[in-house]
Amino acid sequence: MEFTKGHGTGNDFVILPDPDGALDLTPGLVAALCDRRRGLGADGVLRVVRAAKHPEGAALAGEAEWFMDYWNADGSFAEMCGNGARVFVRYLVATGLAVPTDEALPVATRAGVLRALVTADAVAVEMRRPRLYDAATATLGGLALTGTAVDVGNPHLVCGLPAGLELSALDLTRAPEVDPAVFPAGVNVEFTASADPVDGTDGHVLMRVYERGSAETLSCGTGACAVAAVALRDAGRDTGVMAVDVPGGRLTVTITDDSCWLAGPAVLVATGEIDSTALPTA
């Protein structure tokens, strides 16, 4: 099985080319590939399949040639992955499966068709505009933090830290507890602190994330969009440009009246072949 490994601000993925949708990708195989000791190791898998050849992509095949079949490291599905989409587009362009033009490149996902713009240093994707919809609590080792639930195609809970508590003090080796009635399908939880202004932006936020299906990661693109929307709301604004610093680097989120662009580096680091018979079995 051929693979490429890539990452966006440290959020890393195994990319599996499967243009005709022939691969029997199972939750067990995904979890084995993402195993950091006995597999390749990754936060998730991106299967590159023609939209027309994937049951969830077929309806979008008229709008986008390629479908991003995204899986979390534990073998569960997610509707959307912002960094995954950026790395997916980097792969399409690097392998010649798509040719970048001045026009934004469409990509089909479980959350609909997104558009991407590619430069040498960055890939920007237009995400769904974040929708802030509820207040909810995350509890972490006895610390209860109230935050804002946000829909970015996938579910998020954004919790600001109280004054005096550093992001680095949080223990994210365990999942934060959340109310399953508010998040019946689980949730990605972002913890945030504000930071000094960055030139060319309207605000600057630091964030750590515990991802549904992947545990703590170095970055989460949809999470950055959710965090930016909450920070803008807290500043009394609906639109603006936010720098979001994650442990793996910096993402820039630009929210307008009708769009949300997520931008940052997207890097391919290796290509090779996997001996799937040597992977741990589920």
Ligand SMILES: N[C@@H](CCC[C@H](N)C(=O)O)C(=O)O
């Ligand atoms: N890392 C991603 C989000 C991946 C999906 C998430 N774990 C979920 O289950 O919703 C990103 O960059 O957005």
